[in-house]
Amino acid sequence: MAQDFRLPDLGEGLPEAELVQWLVAVGDTVTLNQTIAEVETAKAVVELPSPHAGTVTALHAAPGDIVAVGSVLISFDTGVDAAPPAPVAEAETSVPVAAARAAETGEPAKSEPNLVGYGAAPRASARPQRRARVAGPVAASTDTAVLEAAPHDAIQLGDVGERPIERPRSTPPVRKFAKQLGIDLALVEATGASGVITRSDVEAYAARTGAVAPEPAAPAEPVETFEPPRPGAAGERTTRTPIRGVRRMTADAMVRSAFTAPHVTTFLTVDVTATSELIASLKDDRELSEHRIGIMAVAAKAVCLALARHPGLNSKWDDDAGEIIEHHFVNLGIAAATGRGLVVPNIRDAQELTLVELADAIRSLAETARAGKTTPADMMGGTFSITNVGVFGVDAGTPIINPGEAGILALGAVRRQPWEHRGEIALRDVMTLALSFDHRLVDGEQGSRFLVEVADILREPGRAMLLR
Missing domain, CATH: 3.30.559.10 (Chloramphenicol acetyltransferase-like domain)
Known part of the structure; x- marks a missing residue:
């Protein structure tokens, strides 16, 4: 079955993105959530995971192209017949994608869920509550690789049915450390009064379960870096760079x-x-x-x-x-x-x-x-x-x-x-x-x-x- 993947809303209602590079080519076989491309918005470079497993049949943009949200980016042959999608309770809606499809088909725009990691529709509250709902029970062995690409306020799935759950609170270094150890932070208990999972909490859990800590990387002075602009070709007196x-x-x-x-x-x-x-x-x-x-x-x-x-x-x-x-x-x-x-x-x-x-x-x-x-x-x-x-x-x-x-x-x-x-x-x-x-x-x-x-x-x- 042929499937088109349209550029989703990557967050904060940004209308377009520049294609930096393709990580796949026509004829390649890709798996679900495999990174297929890098795009640059006005905010950051974002990796796009594949929403389908199958064979790439067409690439609809070239590196350097500016692609509007909702435009077809890549096409797949999934090799399976069409089937009705699984219901998703209270799914976030990507308005630009729905609008683009409505413009092509002439049918009323239908809401469709945002892909994990691509941002979500704005919420009504001033400070979003880090919660969502999960439809039906989820097995403990569920592949959570796609969640790792999500923003830090995304939820973790668990065997909970239809009830709100919240991602464990921790800092980026602690999340990285736990990932290196192969530890699911949802299983780690925060010992401090603030409820934030610390490195020592992860280490204590690792000691109980036998996880092996990685070798520490050589420290590097953080904060700010600068890369000089690339020089123009020989003989050129000026260099023009698009402002984007x-x-x-x-x-x-x-x-x-x-x-x-x-x-x-x-x-x-x-x-x-x-x-x-x-x-x-x-x-x-x-x-x-x-x-x-x-x-x-x-x-x-x-x-x-x-x-x-x-x-x-x-x-x-x-x-x-x-x-x-x-x-x-x-x-x-x-x-x-x-x-x-x-x-x-x-x-x-x-x-x-x-x-x-x-x-x-x-x-x-x-x-x-x-x-x-x-x-x-x-x-x-x-x-x-x-x-x-x-x-x-x-x-x-x-x-x-x-x-x-x-x-x-x-x-x-x-x-x-x-x-x-x-x-x-x-x-x-x-x-x-x-x-x-x-x-x-x-x-x-x-x-x-x-x-x-x-x-x-x-x-x-x-x-x-x-x-x-």
Whole structure:
């Protein structure tokens, strides 16, 4: 039976995507959920798994083509007769695909389920509840490979029938560690009060079941990377690059932010010698050295603590509703410069993570961004952001607020220089912090107090023990 696969809605209602490369050719035999292509949206490079098992009969686009959502991308011969699809309760609907089929056939548009991993239709609530319904019992041996490609708020299937279930809460590094061990996180119990499954929980489960931990990879300094542009051909005096993908998305977002939110930037230079000494001691600890805890992780922890005391910096201006939305959680954006442009994935519920877990999450986000695998879901819903311009040797800057957020903190380079310390001049580690905030949401006093509190923690990290 011939089957066409149309480009689905890849998340956030993006209307099109660029085909980066095919991973199959005409005549190839593919299996269900095998990756068949990579496409680039205005948000990220996304791998497309095959919705069918069969033989590829036609490719309807070439690398570099811009494909509209709902357009036929690839055709298969599944070798089986048509059969009515299995019912799916409360399935999410991909509106562009249904609309495209209606336009071709002249029939009314019918809702059809989104493929796993391609994003879902918008929900009514401001903060989606990570729940769904499963139709009928599912065997314990169900192949869950497709779920691994889904956003982190996707559900896990289980033998539950028609009742809502929730994916186990954990951080990206912990999910990766569990996957390396072959452990299903749904079987692991969280021991902490927050209900978040930690690495130690996975290790304890592995010890009980006999799973073998992988060899730790060599640590790499995370956060931001930069790839120089490719030179033009010999003799060319200029190089023209189409403005699309992440570069266009970044430009549109920055212009919208600059001309919508009244930016104010305030600076503070702080002695971070105590934080540098803390980081050095953690690197010397054999149990913690693999986590690569750096200044970014300590600053992230300081920001989470300070936001709890200064909620105006963790708010959103909703012009349509005429409301200020104050968040009681922190989805912490980590700005990462890549060869494709600036991306700002965020760490969900960062306020619940320890310093070690934040360091692991930051490294995981950076590695994913460098590989061009950051998904649209990873960049949605941020509440506050951090950018580390210090890795480029820059002392300070005026960062632009990520749209929908109230503030962004830029970390400058840590420099060893003469500084007043206990009434004398001594060589100290010094860095400059730059805080940009939306003056509609945050007054100068609030912004200044927040910045001072973050600086106080970096000056004396032991102060974090006094905060809640």
